[in-house]
Amino acid sequence: MKPSEQTRSLGRSIAGIAVLLAGFLLAATLCFGSSPNASQIPSIFKPQSTPADSIFRLSLLVLTITGLIFLIVFSLLAYTVTKYRRRDGDDGREPPQVYGSNQVELAWTVIPVLIVLVLFLATARVIHSIQDAPKPPGTIEVIAIGHQFWWEFRYPALGVVTANELHVPVSDSSNPSPTFITLLSADTDHSFWVPRLAGKTDLIPNRENHTWIDPHETGLYLGQCAQYCGTQHAKMLLRVYVDSREQFDRWVQNEKKPAVVSDEVGEGRRIFETTACLNCHAVSGTVADGHFGPDLTHLMSRTTIASGAAPNTPEQLKMWIQNPDSIKPGSLMPAMKLDEKDLDALTAYLVTLR
């Protein structure tokens, strides 16, 4: 191939790629823009809590600086590659042989050093502001314990134990009530990540980690386990409900109560308490006191089961009890192998646990 043809085909190919990429971007934007539940996208660029917000603002600085570096170096590279390509009718002589230049080397060493210094100082400030933040008096304390493949949440000061769906009060900037979370693990490594509220922090066995959030707006915030923890890492989903103060207090009042006891579902309760259910699950006020699985005292106050993998409906509950693999293959919940009558009775009992 002659040099001229080479350059022309190079140009054609670059144009082709540009068109292709633009097409994909357009298609993507269209699909992305028309997404029905855009508020459910756990984007790190839509922060709703101080730690996520500080990170967002730092990220804007970092993105600006790296973006500028990219533009400058990219243009320089593109310019060099086009300007100094071998031209048509080249005389075949070697170009001037240049071995280097100390001044130029010094310039492109000192400038990056200065950029790095600025970036480091900005970053160090944010590290300190997030990691060494003081606890104001209205702080809610939560202990989050990672299990294969679900979350246990304990509120020691409030006497509440729940699973998979964390409830926290909205934090008002004039009267802050942030939530400080102590992170523990019962088995393997996990990571607590709700992108709109805070960066992730790992839950590691034999180790106590901490994170905190102070959500500015009520609503549901989605996240999930972000450290590979075994077979069902993918369905160790995480839901954070940010309630108004009144909603939160009402929720706490309900969660503190012992389980509802109803004679109408006595048969289902008998099955629960005489099969393997109680080895792993607790229902307060009854003999069921297991700790390997989620506390079921107020099961029906949660909108999902199996750590967010399925909606909390009687049909899904039945399917989960009978064959957990149909929802979450590899979860540690065993298939209970009940007959149809017992399954109905047990489900009827569970749906009374409000």
Place this chain on the structure above:
Amino acid sequence: MASDTIALGIADPDARPIGERLHDWVVTVDHKKLGILYILYSLFMLVIGGVEATIMRIQLIVPHNHFVSPQVFNRMFTMHGTTMIFFVAMPILFGFGTYLIPLMIGTRDMAFPRLNAFSFWMTAFGGLLLYFSFIGGNGLYGAGNAPDVGWFAYAPLTSRAFSPGHSTDFWTLALLVSGIGSIGTAVNFITTILCMRCPGMTLGKMPLLAWLNLVTGGLVILAVSPLTAAQIMLSIDRYLGGHFFDTQAGGAAVLWMHFFWIFGHPEVYVLIIPCFAFASEIIPVFSRKPIFGYPVMVGATVAIGFISMSVWAHHMFTVGMSSYGNAFFTATTMVIAVPTGIKIFNWIGTMWGGKIQFRAPMLFCIAFLFQFLIAGLTGIMLGASPFNWQLSNSYFVVAHFHYVIVGGILFTVFGAFYYWFPKMSGRMYNDALAKWHFWLFLIGFHLTFDFMHIPGMLGMPRRIYTYEPGRGWDIWNLIITIGVFFQIAGVLVFVGNLLWSLLKGEPAGNDPWDAWTLEWSTTSPPPDYNFAKIPVVESRRPLWDIKHPEDPDWKYE
């Protein structure tokens, strides 16, 4: 004379029966044959690792897909990562080093030819052990087959409580055995480069490829040793009642992370520095200029080598280090950007004022420069630890390191392959096919890995076998998977070109690129003894001096 007949027999190996020729390859201690063995072995493993990646990408093409089970998916990403790092990237770079170093420093073989062969076969045996787990990993408990603990195998997932059976043991042994091979190769590189340079080749006149492989050798010894130690500790945990990493008995999961990443981060530089070496040989030749700032390039590489030993915990920003720890590793991580930037500027300086020829090796190197620039900038984002708390373990980080490993390493390896293929085989590759390979792979690479950054920023963690719809991740995953098929097409063209050119390629001649280093002064392929007469050099570009006696380099160095 009898000895003449024997010599003739060796000189024309094609005349002998195939069994004898294969036997030659198995027992060889010739650095050129071992280098080619390394490269062919790695290319074979590249295809296997690519199949594993394809399986994962098909599973993720739509949410809630049922192409494979979670168990299979978890094995796929473990095997893909382990294969690509330990049995593709490292051996292919060792292969080029083994082939090129003696030729480029003007000697007849490595310092320890038999250690060289031993190292290759240990690496090959390691890969065999890893893949034997598919058959032998069931063990006594009937649980698992291939390992499913992730390529960095965080404790306590590797303890017997969470990983019964033998799949983790095969993984451990594979890394232990191939690690011995890697250390053997590193010792060989260092000794060869320090002790066997031809007359006149002072350290300051070595080709950059030799310099950079010297640094790589040092890093391999420093980095692989802790990994080997950790594998032994893990085996002690699993079989001799140790509790180093067994958290159920008071062990420390974070200890494993430190051991792994004090290997794992220098490992990135073990892989990228030889690729810098390829770029530093290829870019000058196709720009028709000497490398810009040779002493600075050497200094920057040595600096990267040292700094790379102090950045490992930037893989651990989310494990709950103190704010001082996080700040320290942020600083070291950002500092390493400085010598890396210097290298990029020097390559631009090399092209500046040159006459750039867009041959296939150069195309791959130019793409490398653009892509490595982006990889470096996303690296700075990840180095800012608070930003890392969001990005770490998400698809953003997967995109970042594939930008380094595919966009940086694999692209330069393809470039190196096309550059030295004529020397290794004696035949020229098909230029049209090479360009098809380049463009297909470039499109595939960018479709896959550019768009992979986005779901990470939208909260998609890595290592999930499926995901929920409605989180804004679907379209990106679809595009990512489409890109994979362009990459596959590119690799198929590459393999086709390789086979076609080996059989039908034009004879290449000794010096098809009008290049300047010593490997181009001998025949293609070189004879067993490399050089009939050991060369004597006076500058960094001995062939330039011969071709331009009126304007030799040694006047200016």
